[in-house]
Amino acid sequence: MKHIKAFGAFWCDFVVGDDWHVAALVVIGLGLTAALTHAAKVNAWWLLPIVVFAALAWSLHRATAHRK
Amino acid sequence: MNALPLILTVFVACAVEAVEALTIVLAAGITREWRSTFQGMGAALVVLAVITAAIGPAVSHLPLTPLRLVVGALLAIFGLQWLRKAVLRATGYKTLHDEASAYLREVTAAKEAAAESRRGVNDWYAFTLSFKGVLLEGLEVVFIVITFGANQKDIGAAVIGAVAAIVVITITGIAVRAPLTKVPENWMKFAVGVMLTSFGTFWGAEGAGVDWPGNDGALLVLVPAVALFAAACIFWLRARKTAAAAPAKETETVGS
Numbered sequence: 279m280k281h282i283k284a285f286g287a288f289w290c291d292f293v294v295g296d297d298w299h300v301a302a303l304v305v306i307g308l309g310l311t312a313a314l315t316h317a318a319k320v321n322a323w324w325l326l327p328i329v330v331f332a333a334l335a336w337s338l339h340r341a342t343a344h345r346k
Numbered sequence: 347m348n349a350l351p352l353i354l355t356v357f358v359a360c361a362v363e364a365v366e367a368l369t370i371v372l373a374a375g376i377t378r379e380w381r382s383t384f385q386g387m388g389a390a391l392v393v394l395a396v397i398t399a400a401i402g403p404a405v406s407h408l409p410l411t412p413l414r415l416v417v418g419a420l421l422a423i424f425g426l427q428w429l430r431k432a433v434l435r436a437t438g439y440k441t442l443h444d445e446a447s448a449y450l451r452e453v454t455a456a457k458e459a460a461a462e463s464r465r466g467v468n469d470w471y472a473f474t475l476s477f478k479g480v481l482l483e484g485l486e487v488v489f490i491v492i493t494f495g496a497n498q499k500d501i502g503a504a505v506i507g508a509v510a511a512i513v514v515i516t517i518t519g520i521a522v523r524a525p526l527t528k529v530p531e532n533w534m535k536f537a538v539g540v541m542l543t544s545f546g547t548f549w550g551a552e553g554a555g556v557d558w559p560g561n562d563g564a565l566l567v568l569v570p571a572v573a574l575f576a577a578a579c580i581f582w583l584r585a586r587k588t589a590a591a592a593p594a595k596e597t598e599t600v601g602s
Contacts, residue, residue, distance in 0.1 A: 292485065292489075293420060293423060293424065294423065295423070295424075295427035295430075296427065296430070296431075297427075297430065300423060300426045300427070300430070301423045304419055304422050304423050304426070304550075305419060308415065308418070308419055308550050308551070308553075308554050309554075311550075311551055311554040311555070311556060312415075312554035312555055315554060315555035315556055316555055321556060321557055322556060323551055323556040323557065323558050323559065323564070325551075326422075326547050326550060326551040326554075326556075327547055327568065327571065327572075330422060330426065330543060330547050330572070331572075331575050333426060334426055334429060334430065334433075334543075334575070334576065334579065335579060337426070337430055338430060338433060338434070338579055338583060341430070341434060341439065342434070342437075342439050342583055342586065342587075
């Protein structure tokens with residue numbers, strides 16, 4: 279069990295990295311894009327780039343806000 | 347799409363990882379024993395080859411739309427990690443990855459470790475150090491080769507890029523016989539982060555059902571846009587750092 283947990287933790291860290299918020303935002307952005315495209319029939323090609331830019335800026339802000 | 351951007355992206359990404367792996371292998375080989383170091387490196391390369399051979403063809407047979415959605419998401423997340431680190435390093439919020447000090451750290455640890463023979467390997471420490479270093483750095487290479495190759499339906503081109511990078515770095519390492527400290531690692535990571543994020547965004551959105559204006563031509567706008575935005579983040583963080591440091595200096599001047 280310990281080894282399985284360690285294996286899972288390694289892959290989680292490998293893919294998600296230092297800030298899980300970035301991964302969450304990308305997944306939410308893709309979900310919204312799919313919903314807009316399929317349910318509302320909007321070709322929302324612009325949404326994911328906006329989410330990606332926002333995720334990077336927000337993550338950098340969080341990492342540096344209280345540091346000099 | 348032309349195979350050249352695929353080969354170049356994989357080449358640069360793999361070169362960065364190969365430089366880091368080379369540092370560990372050199373530290374193990376020079377301070378401990380070359381035979382065990384090569385055995386560790388060889389074992390790691392076999393594991394990586396098995397992973398690529400097992401996952402690569404399986405991923406290639408998946409339907410393209412869900413594949414692009416999942417792989418696009420993974421690449422975008424992975425690319426943003428690389429970009430985030432590269433921007434933080436470029437602005438001094440995170441220390442630059444220094445191959446010379448990484449090498450010294452590994453050498454010091456290798457000198458202190460006791461020699462032990464195990465499972466037909468003369469020096470178990472050199473074996474495991476080399477094995478872990480090559481395996482961990484190589485996993486990122488495998489990830490990039492499989493995701494890029496599968497999405498472009500051209501794993502062969504991705505493998506060419508990866509192998510070329512490993513050969514170039516290995517030959518350079520043998521010639522120099524020292525860690526490659528002059529490789530601009532952070533800027534290479536920045537460039538790869540831009541490519542991974544751009545391709546991940548492009549494929550992920552396509553997998554979610556989007557039709558990009560200009561089809562593949564949209565990448566010609568997306569890649570520079572991501573690069574410019576990340577560069578703007580560097581300027582923003584540098585300006586913020588300067589602004590944060592200014593009141594402190596003023597206080598010092600007033601105080602003195």
